[in-house]
Amino acid sequence: MTDITPAEAQEIEATEEYGTATLCGTELRVKPVTEWRPSYLRALRQADYDTWAAGVLHEDDVATFVDLDATIAEITQFTSDAMESVGETPGKSSGRAKSSRTTRRR
Numbered sequence: 590m591t592d593i594t595p596a597e598a599q600e601i602e603a604t605e606e607y608g609t610a611t612l613c614g615t616e617l618r619v620k621p622v623t624e625w626r627p628s629y630l631r632a633l634r635q636a637d638y639d640t641w642a643a644g645v646l647h648e649d650d651v652a653t654f655v656d657l658d659a660t661i662a663e664i665t666q667f668t669s670d671a672m673e674s675v676g677e678t679p680g681k682s683s684g685r686a687k688s689s690r691t692t693r694r695r
Contacts, residue, residue: 610674618649625644
């Protein structure tokens, strides 16, 4: 096993692909959806935006996200744009669908 030098680690990070989205006029980098953990999506659904940001944004952009202190409307637009930029269309979860058949009680 070979150790990775700090310079090599920096080069690897620089070549990783990130999507981008703009929040309050500031462009932030977002990891590809394939690198997101289910806990990040849970945090997003529960409006725990700081936890979501810590999981999916480039580590250098997390503090900026928090410092921007955006409104809920701005964050909602940002998260939607961020998901689209990394290949995921935001929408409702694929939870259990309601039956198309109605049941009448007798």
